[in-house]
Amino acid sequence: MGSTLAEKIIAKASGRESVSPGEFVTCAVDLAMMHDSGGPRRVEPILKRLDAKVWDPDKVVLITDHFVPPVDAMSAAILDLTRKWADANGITNFHDMQGICHVVLPERGHLSPGMFVVGGDSHSPTGGAFGAYMFGIGATEMAGVLATGSIWIQTPETILMSWKNQLPEYVTAKDMMLAMCGKIGMGGGRYQAIQYAGETIRNLPMQERMTLSNMAAELGAQVGLIAPDDITVKYVEAAGGKVPETWRDFQIEAAENPNNNLYFNAEKLSPQIAAPHSPANADDASEFCNIGFDVAYIGACTGAKYIDLVAAAEVLRGRRIANGITLKVAPASLRDQNRAKDDGIMQVLQDAGAEFLSNSCGICAGYGEDRLGENQVCISSTARNFKGRMGAQTSAVYLASPYTVAASAVTGTLTDPRLLLGE
Amino acid sequence: MPRLWRLEGTIDTDVLAPGYYMKSPLSELATHCLEAVRSDFSQSVDQGDVILANANMGVGSSREQAAEVLKYLGIAAVIAPSFAGIFYRNAINLGLPVFTIDEALMDIPSLVDGAKIRFNFDAAELQILDDSTSISLIPFPDFLKELILDGGLVPHLEKRFQTEGSPN
Numbered sequence: 001m002g003s004t005l006a007e008k009i010i011a012k013a014s015g016r017e018s019v020s021p022g023e024f025v026t027c028a029v030d031l032a033m034m035h036d037s038g039g040p041r042r043v044e045p046i047l048k049r050l051d052a053k054v055w056d057p058d059k060v061v062l063i064t065d066h067f068v069p070p071v072d073a074m075s076a077a078i079l080d081l082t083r084k085w086a087d088a089n090g091i092t093n094f095h096d097m098q099g100i101c102h103v104v105l106p107e108r109g110h111l112s113p114g115m116f117v118v119g120g121d122s123h124s125p126t127g128g129a130f131g132a133y134m135f136g137i138g139a140t141e142m143a144g145v146l147a148t149g150s151i152w153i154q155t156p157e158t159i160l161m162s163w164k165n166q167l168p169e170y171v172t173a174k175d176m177m178l179a180m181c182g183k184i185g186m187g188g189g190r191y192q193a194i195q196y197a198g199e200t201i202r203n204l205p206m207q208e209r210m211t212l213s214n215m216a217a218e219l220g221a222q223v224g225l226i227a228p229d230d231i232t233v234k235y236v237e238a239a240g241g242k243v244p245e246t247w248r249d250f251q252i253e254a255a256e257n258p259n260n261n262l263y264f265n266a267e268k269l270s271p272q273i274a275a276p277h278s279p280a281n282a283d284d285a286s287e288f289c290n291i292g293f294d295v296a297y298i299g300a301c302t303g304a305k306y307i308d309l310v311a312a313a314e315v316l317r318g319r320r321i322a323n324g325i326t327l328k329v330a331p332a333s334l335r336d337q338n339r340a341k342d343d344g345i346m347q348v349l350q351d352a353g354a355e356f357l358s359n360s361c362g363i364c365a366g367y368g369e370d371r372l373g374e375n376q377v378c379i380s381s382t383a384r385n386f387k388g389r390m391g392a393q394t395s396a397v398y399l400a401s402p403y404t405v406a407a408s409a410v411t412g413t414l415t416d417p418r419l420l421l422g423e
Numbered sequence: 424m425p426r427l428w429r430l431e432g433t434i435d436t437d438v439l440a441p442g443y444y445m446k447s448p449l450s451e452l453a454t455h456c457l458e459a460v461r462s463d464f465s466q467s468v469d470q471g472d473v474i475l476a477n478a479n480m481g482v483g484s485s486r487e488q489a490a491e492v493l494k495y496l497g498i499a500a501v502i503a504p505s506f507a508g509i510f511y512r513n514a515i516n517l518g519l520p521v522f523t524i525d526e527a528l529m530d531i532p533s534l535v536d537g538a539k540i541r542f543n544f545d546a547a548e549l550q551i552l553d554d555s556t557s558i559s560l561i562p563f564p565d566f567l568k569e570l571i572l573d574g575g576l577v578p579h580l581e582k583r584f585q586t587e588g589s590p591n
Contacts (some may be wrong), residue, residue, distance in 0.1 A: 024564065024566070037445060037486070038485060038486065038487070042487075046577050049577060049581070050577065050580055050581060050584060050589070051584075051589055052580075052584070052589055052590060055590065066445075067446065072446075074446040074447070075446055078446060119485075120485060121484075121485050122436075122483065122484045122485040122509055124485070135508075136485040136509050137485060137509065137512060137513075138485050138486070138487030138490075138509060138512065138513035138516060139487050140487055140513065140516040140517055140575065140576050140577060141487075141512060141513065141516050141576060143576075143577070144516070144576050144577075144580060147580060147590060148580070148590055149590075152566075186433070186479055186482055187478055187479035187482065187505055187507070190505070191507070191508030191511070220479060220482065220507060220508070221508075222508050278433070365442050366437070366441075366442035366443055367442050367443070367445055367446070371443070384437075384483065386435045386437045386438070386483060387435075387437070387438065387459055387460075388437060388438070388441060388459050389437040389442060393458075393459050
């Protein structure tokens with residue numbers, strides 16, 4: 001049997017002909033991405049202690065998004081430290097307050113097929129949408145990468161999530177993802193390589209693919225890969241990235257072990273909602289009707305990219321949010337926000353009654369002052385609804401697609417968007 | 424005498440290291456560790472105590488403070504049927520022993536919250552003193568054992584750079 005996409009990239013990064021599942025190897029890192037929370041403030045003391053410098057400043061991308069906007073002296077000091085560190089270490093790939101790292105990284109052309117990439121954030125599997133082996137690591141391990149340019153991994157098995165047929169109207173990658181979380185649970189990925197494959201995936205635009213790869217984290221996988229194709233190449237080139245001539249070598253849509261294949265039919269999928277406090281509590285949106293809430297949130301790397309804003313606007317055009325509901329929108333990147341502005345999308349959202357937050361992790365990370373209050377209920381286009389993550393311990397979060405969040409904001413109760421938009 | 428902390432439900436990184444306190448020093452963050460599920464934990468935990476958690480321990484964010492606070496509070500080992508990948512790597516890199524336990528052993532009656540215990544890293548063994556039960560945990564591959572014994576990735580690299588010379 002041939003190699004899987006994961007094995008192919010790991011073999012290349014470890015300088016071997018091939019690798020097998022279970023094998024421990026040391027890989028050369030093509031790119032290391034960090035943000036302001038797990039980045040300089042945590043790695044700098046370790047590098048000092050090791051008396052080590054960044055192995056290759058051009059292979060580091062630094063992005064501020066967690067303590068943005070700074071709300072007090074401590075968060076302002078963290079951002080200040082981050083900027084000074086970038087300057088002192090010659091990091092030219094520094095994107096300061098331009099949006100959330102997982103969206104900014106590919107939009108600035110840093111990712112391409114076949115790369116072996118580490119990110120200092122758990123949603124780093126997002127990079128898998130570009131056919132890059134990208135996974136999240138903690139700060140100490142990041143310091144190790146910065147000092148040595150390498151990292152050990154255990155070659156994973158590949159779990160193939162095979163999707164056939166077309167998604168119905170108003171059903172999205174987010175709904176696919178919640179359905180997969182519901183089916184295999186948050187640990188179901190077993191820290192293996194998940195690969196999304198099949199005609200449904202091939203027909204998804206890049207930003208929808210990113211939602212799938214992003215939430216491989218919620219499936220407990222190390223990576224969430226999608227084999228590159230013409231859509232990938234077009235995106236990367238438009239972003240100013242360099243696509244290697246060998247990219248077709250990574251066009252692999254197979255798993256080593258067919259027992260690890262899971263099959264889904266997109267045609268049969270309905271909009272999904274995941275109940276508090278786990279993405280695995282997913283079911284058809286229609287099962288949650290008449291549940292009231294306080295805040296609707298379109299945000300995060302998972303659910304506030306340009307394509308997500310477009311989906312929300314499709315629902316909200318000519319409509320108003322219900323009385324007593326707050327709709328908050330935090331576009332995932334400044335570039336996506338500007339594009340949405342040029343296209344009139346931001347105006348539609350504003351006319352419907354949306355409030356805008358900055359292009360950062362916002363309420364999803366719960367780091368800032370904008371958080372859910374005691375007993376508040378939220379429906380959110382984000383990835384995680386753990387207890388207390390977005391605010392008070394007594395708050396509760398339902399997860400859904402931007403369509404479902406927007407439709408629910410209009411009616412004031414959790415709503416299948418097709419009820420508003422017509423089947 | 425070290426005790427066992429048996430945690431119910433799924434323990435995620437937001438419960439271990441709540442986002443709102445992530446900008447605070449570790450000493451303050453530690454006082455909020457597990458407060459959403461075990462409000463007595465950070466006050467009562469003692470040096471050498473061991474945590475027994477359910478499957479997928481440490482699911483969620485990559486913040487290594489989730490493992491770091493446990494080490495800071497004196498936890499000698501975290502045992503679970505399975506771990507979230509990033510938490511597992513972070514714990515090893517910080518020199519916090521994380522041991523996988525056969526799921527079937529979770530039902531042993533004396534594995535209760537508050538049980539008096541003795542933990543042996545080298546033998547990968549947890550002893551329950553109340554009824555002298557001995558539980559074998561799944562051992563690490565040698566190179567990871569060495570990493571933990573060195574005290575984590577940083578002292579491990581320090582040692583390596585001293586022998587091989589710093590890469591820079």
